Amino acid sequence: MSNVxxxxxxxxxxxxxxxxxxxxxAVRWRRxxxxxxxxxxxxxxxxxxxxxxxxxxxxxVYTAYTYIAVPALIFGSGxxxxxxxxxxxxxxxxxxxxxxxxxxxxxxxxxxTPADFIRGRYGSRGLSLAAAFTGILSLMPYIALQxxxxxxxxxxxxxxxxxxxxxVKDLPLFIAFLVLATFTYTSGxxxxxxxxxxxxxxxxxxxxVAVLYIPTRLGGWGHIFGNAEAHFTAIxxxxxxxxxxxxPTPKVTxxxxxxxxTLALGSAVALFLYPHTITGTLASKRRSVVKxxxxxxxxxSILLGxxxxxxxxxxxxxxxxxxxxxxxxxxxxxxxxxQHMFSSWFAGVxxxxxxxxxxxxxxxxxxxxxxxxxRNIFTEFFKPDAxxxxxxxVSRWASLAVKLGAxxxxxxxxHTFAINLQxxxxxxxxxxxxxxxxxxxxxxxxxxxxxxxxxxxxxxGTIAAYKSASxxxxxxxxxxxxxxxxxxxxxxxxxxxxxxxxxxLTVIFRAAKVPQGADETLPHQYTADPADLPAxxxxxxxxxxxxxxxxxx
Amino acid sequence: MTQPPVQPRSxxxxxxxxxxxxxxxxxxxxxxxxxxxxxxxxxxxxxxxPKIGDFPFFYFYLLAYMPVVAIVLWIVIQxxxxxxxxxxxxxNPGEVAK
Numbered sequence: 001m002s003n004v005x006x007x008x009x010x011x012x013x014x015x016x017x018x019x020x021x022x023x024x025x026a027v028r029w030r031r032x033x034x035x036x037x038x039x040x041x042x043x044x045x046x047x048x049x050x051x052x053x054x055x056x057x058x059x060x061v062y063t064a065y066t067y068i069a070v071p072a073l074i075f076g077s078g079x080x081x082x083x084x085x086x087x088x089x090x091x092x093x094x095x096x097x098x099x100x101x102x103x104x105x106x107x108x109x110x111x112x113t114p115a116d117f118i119r120g121r122y123g124s125r126g127l128s129l130a131a132a133f134t135g136i137l138s139l140m141p142y143i144a145l146q147x148x149x150x151x152x153x154x155x156x157x158x159x160x161x162x163x164x165x166x167x168v169k170d171l172p173l174f175i176a177f178l179v180l181a182t183f184t185y186t187s188g189x190x191x192x193x194x195x196x197x198x199x200x201x202x203x204x205x206x207x208x209v210a211v212l213y214i215p216t217r218l219g220g221w222g223h224i225f226g227n228a229e230a231h232f233t234a235i236x237x238x239x240x241x242x243x244x245x246x247x248p249t250p251k252v253t254x255x256x257x258x259x260x261x262t263l264a265l266g267s268a269v270a271l272f273l274y275p276h277t278i279t280g281t282l283a284s285k286r287r288s289v290v291k292x293x294x295x296x297x298x299x300x301s302i303l304l305g306x307x308x309x310x311x312x313x314x315x316x317x318x319x320x321x322x323x324x325x326x327x328x329x330x331x332x333x334x335x336x337x338x339q340h341m342f343s344s345w346f347a348g349v350x351x352x353x354x355x356x357x358x359x360x361x362x363x364x365x366x367x368x369x370x371x372x373x374x375r376n377i378f379t380e381f382f383k384p385d386a387x388x389x390x391x392x393x394v395s396r397w398a399s400l401a402v403k404l405g406a407x408x409x410x411x412x413x414x415h416t417f418a419i420n421l422q423x424x425x426x427x428x429x430x431x432x433x434x435x436x437x438x439x440x441x442x443x444x445x446x447x448x449x450x451x452x453x454x455x456x457x458x459x460x461g462t463i464a465a466y467k468s469a470s471x472x473x474x475x476x477x478x479x480x481x482x483x484x485x486x487x488x489x490x491x492x493x494x495x496x497x498x499x500x501x502x503x504x505l506t507v508i509f510r511a512a513k514v515p516q517g518a519d520e521t522l523p524h525q526y527t528a529d530p531a532d533l534p535a536x537x538x539x540x541x542x543x544x545x546x547x548x549x550x551x552x553x
Numbered sequence: 554m555t556q557p558p559v560q561p562r563s564x565x566x567x568x569x570x571x572x573x574x575x576x577x578x579x580x581x582x583x584x585x586x587x588x589x590x591x592x593x594x595x596x597x598x599x600x601x602x603p604k605i606g607d608f609p610f611f612y613f614y615l616l617a618y619m620p621v622v623a624i625v626l627w628i629v630i631q632x633x634x635x636x637x638x639x640x641x642x643x644x645n646p647g648e649v650a651k
Contacts, residue, residue, distance in 0.1 A: 085615045086592045093588035221607035248599045257595040291630050298623035305616045
């Protein structure tokens, strides 16, 4: 604790305490009649308007991925990291196609999780279990990424790095983690929704100051880009290859343009398959709120574009480059840049923004995963008559368990580029795309075909990601691999394989007249816009008599 | 897989809104596809020149494209309102199952 800057440290602690207070007080915000109903704890009462939804989805989508992982990749590899900018542009025209339909059908049938919808649409508990399992699994590395982000800031602040004992070394991380877990437990989705106002405010201030001020200290944008171009086109004496790419190349072998495009497309399709973004969507009160937000959220993407450029700024700042090299951890690039460029007090504000910016989505992710466990595993398979109060209690405990699982991911997987944690989550969550997005438009797909396709996609994606090696790490090194001579994002190639199997098997099963299972949804419900809250469904998934016959495939 | 960019507002009775407004539906489809294609097709913008200010074209393009998408999506949402029946009433008013 010797080289801790007292001013920076104090500001971070004070802001952290403010946020903690807000998190606990949030339980009183828009107080519910029955706060133990899962619609309340897990979806904040399903009554958020355009304004709150905008802040909350913004707080939910833009995470430590944005502030730490993307600039780190750009700092280390150059233009390929800009796929994240392309991805956050592409995501909104993609979700305008299916997200309003998901909101409507979930509102009409009181679905809380995406797996609830799959259960109702296909009358299949097995398929719903597959979706729930995938959702929980894919959120683990994503939450872990938030922890890695917090850790990066704490490391640069110089808090607790002197000890060799893992527990003592990571003590500040554990404290932040514990606080997060407790206020999520008490306040549910209301806590991150309220905190996201503070978070977004801090982040906007941090980014605007950073992009206006830092370039003046580094000799302007011309020098920042010039330096990056020189660095990434230079040949590395060890590997005999360029250090990176300044502009994606169209070369036949190892085209980074195709890698760039598939990473962007895969991530864009994946984003609103993740349970936590769906939770944020379902918490809004009207269909028009969802639509309006789709056209308002790209404002945040501009922010992401600017934050991404922090990677090049860090590369143009010699002390930052030296520090990162010494620590051998590119995730530290942005925190070191801030520490060197800003006065101590503003560095404190910026660090707090990053920490809080990681805590908000981590809380929403834990809630989403907990809802999945409670609704689609616990109630579905173990206690079909669980009351809503019991469901909420189970969800609270499950949210704690999920966070512990994420800690394991944070410790076990290599951190060369934390962005791989998010991309790995994407490989998995993309595999529920055919059943979820497909199911919103058509009932043609066969449920057994969907299950088989999912299984193959999951297996292929996991094995391909596991086998991916780099000179420094033997497994889980990257999320792209080479298919038919082209470098592509594993998530997308697995999804294509998944889809092909689904289509072929559906044709076969349809011809063989395999029973299709009950569908409790009606076509017009996909565009409905009910203003009233769905009637509370006290037990189970609220399936009608027809759906209850849904058997396990 | 997300390619059909139309909003198939399934018919609850006689005529689907897409069939009723073929031009509006086609415009929506084209706009949404263009939004995606403009960033998915990387060769369009993967070059250094022309530089805009100090920004190489690749970086400028990505930053400038975002506000464009926001505006186009706003137009799409306005157009979608036309697909709804007149009178400000949503096609399927407040109905909640069970």
